[in-house]
Amino acid sequence: MSLIIENLHATVDGTPILKGLNLEIPAGEVHAIMGPNGSGKSTLSKVVAGHDDYEVTGGRVLLDGVDISELEVDERSRAGIFLAFQYPSEVPGVSNANFLRAARQARLPDGEEIDAVAFYKEMYAKMDELEMDRKFTSRSVNEGFSGGEKKRNEILQMMMLDPRYCLLDETDSGLDIDALKVVAKGVNSMRSEARGFLVITHYQRLLDYIKPDHVHVMADGQIVKSGGAELALELEKSGYDFLKQTA
Amino acid sequence: MTPPSALEAIRAEALAKYESLDWPARNEENWRFGSWKEANLSGLEPVGAGVGIDLPEAIEGAQRFVFHNAELVSGSADSVQLLAHAPELLPQTESRLGSPKLSALHRAQSQHGIVIKTDSGADIEIIHLVSGEGLLTPTVVIIADDGAKVRVLERFISTNDFDATTVLCGADLIAGEGTKVTYLVTQELNANSKLIRLADSRLEALAHAKQAVIHTGAKWVREETYSTVDGMDAKSEILSVAVPTTGQEYDQRTFQHHGARDTYSDLLFKNTLFGKAKTIFSGLIFVDDGAHGTDAYQTCRNLMMTNECEANSMPGLEINADDVKCSHGSTSARVSDEEIFYLQARGIDSKSARNLVAQGFSIEAIEKLEDEQLEALAIEVVARKFAAIE
Numbered sequence: 001m002s003l004i005i006e007n008l009h010a011t012v013d014g015t016p017i018l019k020g021l022n023l024e025i026p027a028g029e030v031h032a033i034m035g036p037n038g039s040g041k042s043t044l045s046k047v048v049a050g051h052d053d054y055e056v057t058g059g060r061v062l063l064d065g066v067d068i069s070e071l072e073v074d075e076r077s078r079a080g081i082f083l084a085f086q087y088p089s090e091v092p093g094v095s096n097a098n099f100l101r102a103a104r105q106a107r108l109p110d111g112e113e114i115d116a117v118a119f120y121k122e123m124y125a126k127m128d129e130l131e132m133d134r135k136f137t138s139r140s141v142n143e144g145f146s147g148g149e150k151k152r153n154e155i156l157q158m159m160m161l162d163p164r165y166c167l168l169d170e171t172d173s174g175l176d177i178d179a180l181k182v183v184a185k186g187v188n189s190m191r192s193e194a195r196g197f198l199v200i201t202h203y204q205r206l207l208d209y210i211k212p213d214h215v216h217v218m219a220d221g222q223i224v225k226s227g228g229a230e231l232a233l234e235l236e237k238s239g240y241d242f243l244k245q246t247a
Numbered sequence: 248m249t250p251p252s253a254l255e256a257i258r259a260e261a262l263a264k265y266e267s268l269d270w271p272a273r274n275e276e277n278w279r280f281g282s283w284k285e286a287n288l289s290g291l292e293p294v295g296a297g298v299g300i301d302l303p304e305a306i307e308g309a310q311r312f313v314f315h316n317a318e319l320v321s322g323s324a325d326s327v328q329l330l331a332h333a334p335e336l337l338p339q340t341e342s343r344l345g346s347p348k349l350s351a352l353h354r355a356q357s358q359h360g361i362v363i364k365t366d367s368g369a370d371i372e373i374i375h376l377v378s379g380e381g382l383l384t385p386t387v388v389i390i391a392d393d394g395a396k397v398r399v400l401e402r403f404i405s406t407n408d409f410d411a412t413t414v415l416c417g418a419d420l421i422a423g424e425g426t427k428v429t430y431l432v433t434q435e436l437n438a439n440s441k442l443i444r445l446a447d448s449r450l451e452a453l454a455h456a457k458q459a460v461i462h463t464g465a466k467w468v469r470e471e472t473y474s475t476v477d478g479m480d481a482k483s484e485i486l487s488v489a490v491p492t493t494g495q496e497y498d499q500r501t502f503q504h505h506g507a508r509d510t511y512s513d514l515l516f517k518n519t520l521f522g523k524a525k526t527i528f529s530g531l532i533f534v535d536d537g538a539h540g541t542d543a544y545q546t547c548r549n550l551m552m553t554n555e556c557e558a559n560s561m562p563g564l565e566i567n568a569d570d571v572k573c574s575h576g577s578t579s580a581r582v583s584d585e586e587i588f589y590l591q592a593r594g595i596d597s598k599s600a601r602n603l604v605a606q607g608f609s610i611e612a613i614e615k616l617e618d619e620q621l622e623a624l625a626i627e628v629v630a631r632k633f634a635a636i637e
C-alpha cells in the first residue's frame with residue numbers, strides 16, 4: 001500500500017512547473033520534502049489534491065494501486081488524500097463545526113445522517129488534544145484566525161477526516177515553538193502502519209518532532225536528491241548551494 | 248340607499264386616482280434597468296377563493312394568522328384588527344419610489360389585511376397561502392407605541408407550483424417612541440408568480456426597528472422600501488437576503504430618509520445570483536436639512552455564482568446637514584475558486600461547497616436579526632432554495 005507519484009508533469013498557464021516527478025510514499029512512512037522557494041512543492045501537493053489551475057500533462061498518481069488522476073478534488077479527498085494547506089482559505093459565514101460536519105457527512109452513504117452528539121464529542125476531544133479553544137467551533141472557517149491558528153485548524157481537520165495519505169504543506173510555518181510541539185504531537189498520534197505522510201517544510205526543526213523516514217530535495221519541478229533524516233540536517237547546515245554546482 | 252362604508256369610500260377614491268395615473272414607462276429614473284412592463288397589471292382580475300396546504304411549523308410563542316388568499320382562516324382577531332374593520336388605517340403609501348399607480352391600485356383593491364396596533368407588545372406570525380391566476384392585495388400595518396416590543400413574521404407561500412399569482416402588497420410600520428420592532432418577511436412564491444411590495448416605515452424618537460426580507464421565489468419582484476427615521480436617536484436597520492436563479496428578476500429600490508438629528512440607519516442587502524438571475528438595487532440615503540449628527544450606511548453585496556447572472560447596483564447619497572457620517576457602497580464578487588477548492592479538498596462535492604459558501608454569504612445579513620427563531624427560519628428558507636437549484 002502506497003501513494004505513488006509517477007513521472008508527474010504539470011503546467012500552469014502553459015508554463016511547466018512539475019517536470020517528471022517520481023515519489024513513492026508507502027503507508028506507515030513519513031517522507032519530508034525540502035527545496036528552494038518556487039521549486040514546485042506546493043504545486044505538487046495541489047496537483048495530487050486535484051486543483052484545476054494545474055494541467056497535468058503527463059504521469060499519474062496511484063493511491064494503493066488505483067489511478068486517481070481523473071478524480072474530482074472531493075473524490076480524491078474521500079478516497080483518502082488530505083492536503084494541509086500552506087495558505088488555508090477563509091470561508092466567511094460557515095462555522096468550523098458545520099464545515100467539519102459537512103465534510104464528515106460527505107463520507108457517509110446516501111441517506112445516512114451523521115450522529116451529531118458523537119461528532120461533537122469527538123471534535124471536542126481532538127480540539128483538546130490540539131489545545132484549541134472551543135470558541136473555534138462557532139467561528140467562521142479560518143476567518144480572522146492567526147497564522148498559527150489556521151495551521152492548527154488544518155491539523156484538526158486532518159484528525160477528523162482520518163485520511164490515508166496526508167500532505168502537509170509548510171504546516172510549521174507561522175507556528176510558535178509550543179504550537180509546533182502540539183501540532184507535531186497531533187501528527188505523531190496519527191502515524192500508523194495504515195497511513196503515509198508527506199511533509200513539506202523549510203526547517204529541519206519540524207523534523208526533530210516529526211521524525212521522517214526519508215528526506216527528499218525538490219528543485220525545478222523534480223526530486224533531485226533523496227536520503228535519510230540526516231539529509232535535512234545537512235541541508236540546514238549548507239543550504240541548496242549544491243544545486244547550483246550540479247546545474 | 249345605504250351609505251358606502253368607509254373602506255369603500257377609500258377604495259373608490261383610490262380607484263379614481265389609479266385611473267388617472269400612467270403605468271411605469273421606459274426612461275423613468277425609478278425604473279432604470281427595471282422591467283417596467285412587468286408592472287403593468289391592467290386587465291388583471293382579483294384572485295378567487297384560496298386553498299390550504301400543510302402549514303409550516305409555527306414560530307414558538309407567536310400568535311398565528313393564516314390567510315387563504317383574501318380569507319382569514321385561522322387566528323383570532325382579539326389582539327389585532329382586521330383591515331376591513333379599520334379602513335382608516337389602510338396605508339397611504341406615498342410610493343415615492345416609482346409606483347404611484349400600483350399604490351393606488353393596491354388601495355383600490357384592498358380587501359384584507361391585518362392591523363397590529365399595540366402599546367404593550369405583540370408577537371405575530373402571518374402566513375399568506377397564495378393561489379389562483381390574478382391579483383391579490385394584502386396589507387400589514389404595524390403601529391407600535393409607548394415602548395412596545397413587537398415581533399412580526401410574514402410569509403408568502405404559493406400553494407401550488409403553477410398558478411401565476413400577482414401579489415401586490417402594502418406594509419406600513421409606525422414605530423413610536425422607544426419601541427422595538429423586528430419585522431421579517433419571507434417571499435416563497437412559485438416561479439410563475441410576481442410580488443410587488445410597497446413598504447413604508449416611520450421611526451420616532453428612540454425607536455429601534457429591524458426590517459428584513461428574504462426573497463427566494465417568484466419570477467419577478469419589485470420592492471420599494473421607504474424608511475423615515477424621524478425622531479432623535481431612532482435606529483433603523485433594513486436587511487435583505489435574495490437568492491434568485493434563472494428566470495427570476497428582483498428589483499429593489501430603497502430610500503433611507505433622515506428627518507431628525509442624531510438618527511441612525513443601516514441597510515444591508517445580500518444577493519446571491521445563480522444561473523441567469525438578474526437583480527437591481529437602487530438605494531438613496533437622504534439627509535434632511537437640519538438632520539445633523541445622522542449616521543447612515545448602505546451596502547449592497549452581490550455574490551455571482553455564474554458568469555451569466557446580472558447584478559445592477561445604483562447606490563446614492565444626498566446630504567443636506569452637517570456632522571454627518573454616511574457611507575454607501577456596493578460590491579459584486581464571483582464566488583472564490585480557492586474557497587471552493589478548499590471545501591472540496593475536504594471531500595465536500597462542488598455543489599454542496601458552492602451552497603455552503605453562498606449560505607455563509609447570506610448569513611451575515613440574517614445574523615443581524617438577533618432573534619434565534621427568525622434567524623433559524625430565514626436560514627431554512629434560504630437553504631431550501633440552495634438545495635433546489637440545479
Ligand SMILES: Nc1ncnc2c1ncn2[C@@H]1O[C@H](COP(=O)(O)OP(=O)(O)OP(=O)(O)O)[C@@H](O)[C@H]1O
Pocket residue numbers: 012017035036037038039040041042043044053086
Ligand atoms: N496558480 C499559479 N499561477 C501562476 N504561477 C504559479 C501558480 N502556482 C504556482 N505557480 C508558480 O510555480 C512555481 C512553483 O510554485 P510553488 O508554490 O509550487 O513553489 P513552492 O516550492 O511551494 O515554494 P515556497 O517554498 O515558496 O512555498 C512558482 O514559480 C510559482 O510562481
Ligand SMILES: [Mg+2]
Pocket residue numbers: 041042043086169170
Ligand atoms: Mg509552497
